Amino acid sequence: MEQIPDAPWIREAERDGYPSADPVYCPVCGEECETIYADQGGTVFACNKCILEQDAWEWQEEEREASRPDWADGE
Numbered sequence: 001m002e003q004i005p006d007a008p009w010i011r012e013a014e015r016d017g018y019p020s021a022d023p024v025y026c027p028v029c030g031e032e033c034e035t036i037y038a039d040q041g042g043t044v045f046a047c048n049k050c051i052l053e054q055d056a057w058e059w060q061e062e063e064r065e066a067s068r069p070d071w072a073d074g075e
């Protein structure tokens with residue numbers, strides 16, 4: 001049976017226990033992440049593990065719902 005050589009990164013992963021790219025840990029939640037989110041000033045405030053992504057229109061609808069005084073319900 002012919003041996004198909006593994007890709008270099010697979011061999012490396014088997015040797016080191018992880019792919020060649022160093023894992024990046026979120027400074028906010030500490031989770032290993034692939035994407036970090038920073039504000040305009042470059043300050044990281046979230047990663048793909050701890051950010052909440054939501055449809056902007058749904059969010060606005062929920063905000064309106066939440067800011068509506070109780071007496072406005074019903075009649």
Ligand SMILES: [Zn+2]
Pocket residue numbers: 026027028029030031033046047048049050051
């Ligand atoms: Zn995070």
